[in-house]
Amino acid sequence: MNKPLRRVAIFCGLLVLALLVRVNWVQFVQAEELQSDKNNRRVAIERYSVPRGNIIVDGKAITGSTKTDSGDFEYKRTYKNGEMWAPVTGYASQAYGADKLESLYDEILTGSDDRLFFNRTIDMLTGKEQKGGQVVTTLKRDAQEAAYKGLGDKKGAVAAIDPSTGAILALASTPSYDPSSIAGMTDTDQENYQRLLKDPDKPMNNRPLRETFFPGSTFKVVTAAAALEHGLIDDIDAKTETPAPYILPNTKTELKNDGPHPTCENGSLREALRVSCNTVFGKLGADMGRDKLVETAEKFGFNDPEIDVPVRAARSNVSTEMDKPQTALSAIGQFETAATPLQMAMVTSAVANDGKLMKPYMVDQLRAPNLNVIEQTSPEEMSRPLSPENAQKLQQAMETVVEKGTGTGAQLPNATVGGKTGTAQRGVDNSEKPYAWFISYAKTDQGSPVAVAVVVEDSDASREDISGGGLAAPIAKSVMQAVIDGNK
């Protein structure tokens, strides 16, 4: 019986061998894939096993970490003034994952990024706990505070950019939420999260980056830029041939101005911008045609689905398939035109920066736990929607708006301000409360330090020009003031 016995022994040996091969396959070949699988709870456990690195504004952390006793997770994220900074930080929640900067730089903040390998190894060898790196933002605390407090308990959003670099200085959204309230995984955190999801005001929406509005009359700045660039207008003070009201081409629809503006008839570009003439800009749009308007708008960043700051902004839209009357409507910010507050801040910043649009960004540096810089963002030119001469002409027109037009509420004592008002209509037949817009830039001897776009819900916005100037302009003013004061 020994011959079959030996064969059985070989068979049993093969069984054990098969097991050995299998465990090598699972624990060596497949290990990496299994370790990072999205359903593997160890990923989250690891994320919260060490104090999370901080997000920095003006040299100070706006986040923190605290020990918890909630089950698997040792540390919990905390936020200082979370409601104000929520559009910047996003959230890192034990129960709901991470969002915005917290999500994009998760590996830096937990310290597991490949670039931190050396630090990690040293920490492991010296027996120290792994530490997270830091994300240093470009935001300005004072500007953010001015924006957030200015919006107050109204619904709205503010985006402010440094025109010369593209650095984002303020990014506010109201009503906001405190990411601390959903950072844990207790019942309270879950209730808070559910309540935030159900809130009709959508406090978790990132309005300055991720929500688009009708830009209304603020889009006339884009139309003006296109008219200058494509040679329809050379002298901003020269009269145009514009009837009031203006009949939309190929239709019998009258395009009227809001209120009696006698100067709109054959008004110059400067005058049309000052009192916000629909007729002049509508005709300009129709005259130059869809392609030219779209070309300039796209140079400003419209229709670009990948504006990453590095949080991806929503795509701002200008229709590429509109007919002539629709082009006229688009030229005054209606029809399918939609823009994020960031987009309108970019438009303003390009005008203020003499026609050069800088790529917007909000993360200046990534730092290792020992403060070594591991990544530095350098300003980058995105496009040139305007020539410097045309940009300066447009600046003059926008400065007239603030000096003696609809935007007088944004005047600053120590800087020249150029701006434009607008109203964003919402809902079918304006069934929802409209938003008032104000976009502006400030200019000092050293160039322009800030361009800002403000959009705020205004129940009394019966007339677009007054509303934008009345509610939104003071917010823009205080943000610009904060930036100028901060630069001194």
Next chain:
Amino acid sequence: MSSTVNTGNTTTIGPMGAPSRRNTELALLVFAVLIPVFAYINVGLAKEGTVPAGVLGYTGGLGLLAGIAHVMVRKFAPYADPLMLPVATLLNGLGLVLIWRLDQEPTITTDALGGAMAPGQLMWSTLGVALFLGVLVFLKDHRVLQRYTYISMVVALILLILPMFFPARFGARIWITIPGVGSLQPGEFAKIIIAVFFAGYLMVKRDALALASRRFMGLYLPRGRDLGPILVIWALSLMILIFETDLGTSLLFFGLFVIMLYVATERTSWVVFGLTLSAAGAVTVATFASHVQSRVDNWLNPLSLAENGGVTETAQAMYTFGAGGILGSGLGQGYSRLIGGIAPKSDYILATVGEELGLTGLMAILVLYGLLIERGLRTALAARDPFGKLLAVGLAGAFALQVFVVAGGVTGLIPLTGMTMPFLAQGGSSVIANWALIAILLRISDTARRPAPAPAPSTDAEMTQVVRP
């Protein structure tokens, strides 16, 4: 290992007699006790930062069990294989540490789940060693078991059929619940008893099964009337699969029978025949039985989510293995509790090994099992009587199949079954039955290696006197 040098002596009995190798066993036992003790301290240091308070008691307890077992083997089975007792002790000791380590996780040690399980397991281990000693003391010669061939058959059938009348636990009907005492897994005992039956039965019938056959296409086909027994066993294992929803036990019994039949008859045709039958049975059942289908689905897509959107046990086990990597997280520092329930302590105990001791530790454990199987098969080779050979190969084969089916199921090599890892996993029946299995193997190897008694002095020489005239 010095025992390899020894093999020449085990099969042919020289006049000098084989060395007993008891001192080798003692030296190995010291390691088999110390390694789990270090593991125990390691868990304490990792979880609490201190040496656990029970370390002296644990060392003493395990050392005492191993010591008593060794002394009894020295007395009652002095020529027994020196490796099996240390390997079994090491696996049992590590199993206790792993269960104690998982007891430190509050989420899987709630009262609803039965609380801490290490104390109970220690008690079962003690009972197991007691049974081990009982077998050594009272079973003087394994051939005695041959007398109980048909009684064994009846007992084995009862043990296998009994769980059908008890409610299913964790999706399989392999338990019998005795109120007030607890639950037993009769399959663990049945595997020993059925090996006794097969060995006794095949001893008698092997010539008929081997020789009365027709040659067809190079294979010796058995006569129709000789097919009876194999068909009965096949039907029985299919019934286990269908009614007890237990693929593992079913596979174990059929595989055991085919192995023993092959060894007894030396006919490859039986293996071919057996494999054909089992493949046909498996495919048929897998097509019709939903619980088998779901097991197979889990096996094919281990990471897919459960119907309620949760992560399945299978996926959690795979993550646990993956988390271990090559060197593991260290004892006490893994998250195998995420598997949930008591499964990490019983069916999935290998996952904890994989995560905390890494690929290295898991391979070491598997090699230990391989070693135990190899010693069992070597015992079968060395045994001098056909019954002993068949019984030893049956027990070692059953052990090998069980290790393969459990470890293969847990690591996703084959569909998961509801059996436990011998010695390592939590479970009273399993640890007791496997200690008895080792005792029988030791008894057979003792008989095999025992030097033949010196020929009795020829009385004729004295008695027959030459009568001189």
